[in-house]
Amino acid sequence: MAPAVTVTLDVEDLRPAHDLPERVVAMTDLVLDMLADAGVRASIFVVGELAERRPGLVRRAAKDGHEIGLHSWAHVPIPTQGPDGFLADISRGRALLQDLSGQEVTGYRAPMMSLVPASAWAVPLIAEAGFTYSSSVLPGPSPLYGWPGLPRRPFRWSGGPIEFPCPMVRLGLIDLPYLGGTYLRLLPAAVRRIGLRRAARDEALWAYCHPWEFDTEEAFHQHDHIGTLASRIAWLGRSRMGRQLGRLLRESVAPPLGEVADDLAGDDLPVVDPNRPPELGWVARWANGRLRQR
Numbered sequence: 029m030a031p032a033v034t035v036t037l038d039v040e041d042l043r044p045a046h047d048l049p050e051r052v053v054a055m056t057d058l059v060l061d062m063l064a065d066a067g068v069r070a071s072i073f074v075v076g077e078l079a080e081r082r083p084g085l086v087r088r089a090a091k092d093g094h095e096i097g098l099h100s101w102a103h104v105p106i107p108t109q110g111p112d113g114f115l116a117d118i119s120r121g122r123a124l125l126q127d128l129s130g131q132e133v134t135g136y137r138a139p140m141m142s143l144v145p146a147s148a149w150a151v152p153l154i155a156e157a158g159f160t161y162s163s164s165v166l167p168g169p170s171p172l173y174g175w176p177g178l179p180r181r182p183f184r185w186s187g188g189p190i191e192f193p194c195p196m197v198r199l200g201l202i203d204l205p206y207l208g209g210t211y212l213r214l215l216p217a218a219v220r221r222i223g224l225r226r227a228a229r230d231e232a233l234w235a236y237c238h239p240w241e242f243d244t245e246e247a248f249h250q251h252d253h254i255g256t257l258a259s260r261i262a263w264l265g266r267s268r269m270g271r272q273l274g275r276l277l278r279e280s281v282a283p284p285l286g287e288v289a290d291d292l293a294g295d296d297l298p299v300v301d302p303n304r305p306p307e308l309g310w311v312a313r314w315a316n317g318r319l320r321q322r
């Protein structure tokens with residue numbers, strides 16, 4: 029049997045202008061309906077600014093039994109923020125989500141996996157704001173944001189939260205975050221099966237997707253922070269997304285990440301000092317961040 033995978037959803041409104049039609053509530057409801065039909069509880073990471081504007085969205089997800097986590101205040105990549113603004117934003121976001129959900133909010137997910145060596149200063153602040161776990165790093169070279177060299181299994185930041193690195197599979201020379209939205213949407217299902225077959229027993233497997241990935245009617249928008257090519261990629265293959273999530277939900281599903289973190293709390297996890305990042309090889313240095321620059 030395939031190993032169990034936690035389902036996570038990053039709820040964000042990426043319209044570049046607020047006079048464009050707002051589709052995020054309808055698309056989030058669509059995903060929450062799918063989860064309810066399948067009887068699956070997920071980790072739902074919500075952008076704080078959106079939760080403030082659309083509180084009903086958080087209330088519904090919490091009422092359905094999902095874990096609520098924070099996906100930043102305004103979906104700005106961490107390296108573009110200073111420490112003071114970052115701490116204020118995630119503290120404010122956590123307090124708001126706790127009010128709306130009635131849950132203790134313990135999980136933080138960075139926008140675009142933007143916890144990288146250049147934003148290592150954020151790690152102690154994530155703990156200071158009250159989060160006990162993070163799922164914010166892509167442990168390989170990435171054309172957007174990646175942190176090559178980090179463990180591929182859950183680890184503990186020294187003096188900080190547990191980190192659940194994004195699951196990766198190596199195909200040839202390339203490491204792919206095969207359970208991530210774009211990859212679920214665009215790659216054949218066989219890639220997911222290969223990844224799950226090769227996953228180590230001590231990995232914590234989680235998939236992520238976004239409400240907008242299910243939206244087949246939205247016009248093309250250029251997104252902030254990721255450039256034209258990545259914006260085009262974000263627009264492709266959306267008609268496949270419902271089927272792909274449906275497949276995941278029929279397979280073996282793991283509990284929300286907060287519960288996995290509770291189970292791991294007493295375990296002897298590898299410890300990583302965020303201020304001493306592993307040396308990057310030349311491939312990683314070349315590949316990291318190239319798409320972001322366009």
Ligand SMILES: [Zn+2]
Pocket residue numbers: 038040099103138139140
């Ligand atoms: Zn996001």
